[in-house]
Amino acid sequence: MSGVLIPPCHNSATRHHLVIPYLFTTPxxxxxxxxxxxxxxxxxxxxxxxxxxxxxxxxxxxxxxNSPAExxxxxxxxxxxxxxxxxxxxxxTGVFAxxxxxxxxxLAAYTTGNVRxxxxxxxxxxxxxxxxxx
Numbered sequence: 084m085s086g087v088l089i090p091p092c093h094n095s096a097t098r099h100h101l102v103i104p105y106l107f108t109t110p111x112x113x114x115x116x117x118x119x120x121x122x123x124x125x126x127x128x129x130x131x132x133x134x135x136x137x138x139x140x141x142x143x144x145x146x147x148x149n150s151p152a153e154x155x156x157x158x159x160x161x162x163x164x165x166x167x168x169x170x171x172x173x174x175x176t177g178v179f180a181x182x183x184x185x186x187x188x189x190l191a192a193y194t195t196g197n198v199r200x201x202x203x204x205x206x207x208x209x210x211x212x213x214x215x216x217x
Contacts, residue, residue, distance in 0.1 A: 106132060121152035137215075144214030151207040154178060158190070 103117045109132050118125040123145040130138055154176040161173030173179065178200055179189045190201045198206070 102133065119156075121150075121156040123150065141215045144211055147214065149207065150211050151204040152211075155204055 106118065106129055118129045120126055126145050127142045130141055135141060157169075157172040157176050158178060160169040163169075190199070192200055194200055194203050
């Protein structure tokens with residue numbers, strides 16, 4: 084990373100454990116649960132409500148980068164919940180080799196460029212983080 088220090092948010096959520104309660108109480112879209120962090124639009128909206136100091140940079144990074152966060156969320160939900168909908172969502176990512184079943188071993192399969200799927204996710208998240216920290 085660049086080592087640039089980012090000033091705190093311009094609101095009362097100055098500690099990480101206060102962010103979600105703050106979002107629940109601010110005007111605008113009412114949350115029943117925390118925002119879908121894998122959704123760039125939801126992240127940008129939450130960042131706007133939080134008043135983060137580097138909002139333009141973070142917004143540009145989230146909107147411009149092809150983040151793997153949504154696929155990660157879908158696969159994570161499959162392993163965490165094992166419900167019919169989570170299975171369908173996980174299989175729809177195209178990550179799993181078999182369309183009728185999902186296996187954790189598929190995450191070790193290679194994508195283009197001789198990179199494993201799970202490694203490509205890490206690389207994608209690092210690109211988003213690097214772009215947001217510029």
